[in-house]
Amino acid sequence: MREYTSDRIRNVAVVGHGASGKTSLVDALAFVAGSSKRHGSVKDGTSLTDYTPDEIERKYSINLALAHAEWMDTKINLLDAPGYLDFIGDAVAALHAADGVLIVVGATAGVEVGTELMWEHAERRGIPRMFFVSMMDKEHADFEKAYTDIREHLTPKVIPIEIPVGEGAQFHGIVNLFSKRCHLYKAGTKAGEYDETDIPPEYMERFERYSHELIERIAETDDTLLERYLGGEEISREEALEAMKAGMRRGELFPLLCGAADLTYGTRALLSKLVELMPAPADLPPVEAEKWGTPEPVKIPRTDAGTFVGHVFKTVSEPHVGDVTFFRILWTGSRSWADDAVNEVGRRTASRPAAVLRTNGGPMHRNAQALPRDRPGVRGILPGANWRAMPSATLFAGSLRPGFQPDRAFGVRHAAVHRVRDLDRDPILPLVVRCREQQEIRRHGTAQHPLHIPLDGLIVGAA
Ligand SMILES: Nc1nc2c(ncn2[C@@H]2O[C@H](COP(=O)(O)OP(=O)(O)OP(=O)(O)O)[C@@H](O)[C@H]2O)c(=O)[nH]1
Ligand SMILES: [Mg+2]
Secondary structure, eight states: OOOOOGGGEEEEEEEESTTSSHHHHHHHHHHHTTSSSSOOOTTTTOOSSOOSHHHHHHTSOOSOEEEEEEETTEEEEEEEOOOSGGGHHHHHHHHHHOSEEEEEEETTTBSOHHHHHHHHHHHHHTOOEEEEEEOTTSTTOOHHHHHHHHHHHTOTTEEESEEEESOGGGOOEEEETTTTEEEEEOTTOSSOOEEEEOOOGGGHHHHHHHHHHHHHHHHHTOHHHHHHHHTTOOOOHHHHHHHHHHHHHTTSOEEEEEOBTTTTBTHHHHHHHHHHHSOOGGGSOOEEEEOTTSOOEEEEOSSSOSSOEEEEEEEEEETTTEEEEEEEEEEOOSSOHHHHOOOBSSOSSOOOOSOOEEOSSSTTTSSOEEOOTTOOOOOOEEEESSOOOOSSSOOOBOOOOTTOOOSSOOBBOOOEEEEOSOTTTOSSEEEEEEOTTOOEEEEEEOSSSOOOOOTTOEEOOOO
């Protein structure tokens, strides 16, 4: 797999209510992009990101898991979050590791309690969001209803950028409101291939209505565009896309797309929009952190120079492997990651990873690739064995060598978790995590699944 520079990376959390189609969508995106050899399925127990025996048996996600899709010369890291509230801690961790959020809403179910919770968490973080109305092929699928639901329950700033051609069993295409073209899918399409056509006459009136609304809403977020729009000037696709991306960054616009992951319909358009509209790590402001072991604040610019800095967002214990830690690179560092990537979370001795892998799906099970130790990295999302560093991709696994003494300090700060209610009395336990910035972040857990996510887990190099 090739290496990607940070302007060619998108880190996207895929969140939503339970069974809204997130895992199926991640599978379809990875397959359609050619980054996964097979189109896995939750029903058959072959999905990329529901890979643990428990998930395969139960047919729903329990853990946050990673996959990626390479599209338009860009690597889209997809963090597939579980939707069931019991596991919401992992979904919150995904939101904190990503630069953009894809909120999946079922075309029959609309906005549900899990959708609202994810929206609130994303809103608090203020990161760009995009909606995807999934399962458009299902009986009683209703795009309009899902759109209205989002507008009424989540945000009036949602705006469709494509509309479906047909719904339920008749769903067979999408009209792209930017390009004013129609994508029609053939029955039996395997990887989202489509015929591009003019807009069917019977969809013209609907297209005009939505297209008008889209341009008007985009223009409202940009004074120069608004002036031109009111002056009757045409706004090009590129200008509209650029203004939309900027509007998303400011939290003023939330595009809405649709499709059917099982059929791979709408997946190519979604991949392109993830690349075109989601921010690259390099587009974002510096990360605010603290020097390890001191209260001294530091700003970590998102450049490729300096000391390696990563953010751990999930640690799991893998059978026969040991601790596997997922982390994203905030700052690659100019030295090799293997030297820089060291250390300990709340332990006395520091340690370094025994192996670093990248994965598309389960850590040790499939598609895992060992990474050379001396490669100067590129930022991305990765996991690690009791953690650490890594280039453009994903997993980092292995066991720690005890007794390693680092000459450079790195550390993860676990947020202090305060219990605010009694576990036994309240099955969904609101917890308050107090970060160093004294900001309060509510999280939820249950007695069975207490939360120990290094939400505040910045690894900061003492440069
Ligand atoms: N008809 C149809 N069914 C779908 C589609 N996408 C997903 N499903 C089905 O919906 C069910 C739930 O899909 P998942 O992908 O597991 O949903 P999820 O959001 O990951 O669920 P959790 O991880 O439990 O939150 C599965 O049985 C899928 O086969 C689709 O596009 N069309
Ligand atoms: Mg899932």
